[in-house]
Amino acid sequence: MIGASVKIDGQITSEENLVIEGSVKGSITAKNSEVLVGKSGVLKANIVAKIVRIEGTINGDITGGENVIITKTGNVQGNIQSPRVSLEDGAKFKGSIEMDPSDKSVTELPVSGSSNVKAHRPGSAADAQAS
């Protein structure tokens, strides 16, 4: 845990899960672990981790081995690369997301009128349906 009053300028490498509530400038590498950037966390850093969860502010690129999640309080400016990315409503994000799902069985494109649309998820065909 990097507390809210802690400021780090440099490289962080970890084999354990990290919770960052403070300020980090540099880079964070935790390839086999999870990095949680808490609500008070402010990073000007690139992150490489298995799972990255962002509740705070990041200016930098993020590489997630499995998953990157930007929560509704998260604010990210940078590019994200991960097999799976989630963005909660209310999250702020500016940049590109590079996704490459490992499950190739769901990457077929949804062709119009096709019966083999594997990417289809249930949804309403109604024109304007309140939800």
Place this chain on the structure above:
Amino acid sequence: MKRSSALASEPSQNRTLGSNLIPQLFERPRPDERLIVLDMGHPSSSTVNFFNQFKCRLTFLDLQGSEFLAAQPEDPSHEELVAYFQQGLNLQPGVMVDVCLFWDLLSYLDGASVKAFIEALDPHVDRYTRGYSLGLHNARNQLPHCRYGLDTNTSLSQVPKSGTQPTVYPHNQRDLTKLLDYFEIDKSRLMSDGRIEYIMSENRGLRRATPSIW
């Protein structure tokens, strides 16, 4: 034609909008299997979820944001406008886009700005590129102040936006066709509230007959 934002409708809740045209965004996949997607709108959780299914690069530009629209140069030349939109697009030379999600952006640009925007996008569009846009059937219809996302193959998400709606410039289909230059409206569908959804594709050297209305 310019219309005051005061006339714009204000939706009070999130909605799901049906769409018959979304699958056509993916009709002509580029041989390179990675999709390049440009979303001109605000980052949307549903769009991110939708593209989680694909190997793709998804870029959110938020050009509908009032900051970008308000920062347009005053009385600009065409070249200045093109440069402004090139800056907003921020695309590397040689990047070709597969899917352009314009949403309602074109209704927030006057005719000169639409032309400049389309010209700025020109180097990144080829025969594999598809565009999706929402517009107004005519100037009597109202454009809700919303952000949009791809929800499923048959639906969009619509979430009300806070703040003041930028000035709306309603372009009917005939006017839009003239402004889009190398883009052609392949299909359009009139929605129940007077909005129209459009699918567009590149038509350089392949001018076709008048587009159909579903």
